Amino acid sequence: MAQIVNAPLMPPASRHGFFIGLALVVIQTIFYLADIKLDSGFGYITYVVLIGGLYLAIRNYRDQLNQGFITYGRSVGYGVLVAVMAGIISSVFVYILYKYIDPTIIDKLLIETEAKMEEQNLPPDQLEMAMEMNRSFFTPLAISIMSIVGYAFMGLVFSLVLSVFLKKEDASSSFDNDTL
Numbered sequence: 001m002a003q004i005v006n007a008p009l010m011p012p013a014s015r016h017g018f019f020i021g022l023a024l025v026v027i028q029t030i031f032y033l034a035d036i037k038l039d040s041g042f043g044y045i046t047y048v049v050l051i052g053g054l055y056l057a058i059r060n061y062r063d064q065l066n067q068g069f070i071t072y073g074r075s076v077g078y079g080v081l082v083a084v085m086a087g088i089i090s091s092v093f094v095y096i097l098y099k100y101i102d103p104t105i106i107d108k109l110l111i112e113t114e115a116k117m118e119e120q121n122l123p124p125d126q127l128e129m130a131m132e133m134n135r136s137f138f139t140p141l142a143i144s145i146m147s148i149v150g151y152a153f154m155g156l157v158f159s160l161v162l163s164v165f166l167k168k169e170d171a172s173s174s175f176d177n178d179t180l
Contacts, residue, residue: 083155
C-alpha cells in the first residue's frame with residue numbers, strides 16, 4: 001500500500017493567489033476607470049473570477065502537485081489559503097488607490113452612506129453618531145483589512161462548495177475492513 005504524501009500548501013497557494021489577486025486588481029482598475037460601483041450588477045464578476053480561480057487552483061494542486069488526490073478538508077484549506085493570498089494582493093491595491101491615487105473615494109462613500117441613512121429618517125443626533133462611527137471605519141487601512149477578511153470568508157464559502165466536486169481520496173490509503 002503506497003503512502004500518499006501531501007505536497008506543501010504555501011508555495012503553490014501563494015502563486016495561485018498572486019495570479020487571482022492580479023486578475024481582481026485588473027477588474028477593480030477597470031471598474032474604477034469606468035466609474036462602475038462594485039455594488040452594481042457588474043460586481044458579481046469578482047465572484048466569478050474568484051470561483052473560477054479557486055476551482056483551477058485546487059484542481060491544479062490536486063492533479064499536478066498531490067498525485068491526483070486531495071481530501072475534502074485539505075481542499076477547503078487550500079482554497080481558503082489561496083483566497084487570502086488573493087485578498088492580500090487586492091487589498092494592497094485598494095489601500096494604494098484609496099490612500100494615494102484617489103483619496104476622494106472615501107468622501108464619496110461617506111456621502112452615499114449619509115444619504116442612505118437620511119432616507120431612513122434617523123434623528124439628527126443618531127445620524128451624526130452613525131456618521132462618526134462610519135468615518136472611523138472608512139479609512140484605507142480599515143477597508144483593506146476588511147477586504148482581506150471578506151476574501152477569506154468568500155474563499156471559505158466557495159471552497160466548501162467546490163471541494164465537494166474536487167475532492168478525490170486515495171482508496172488504497174483509507175481503512176479497509178477486508179484486512180481484519
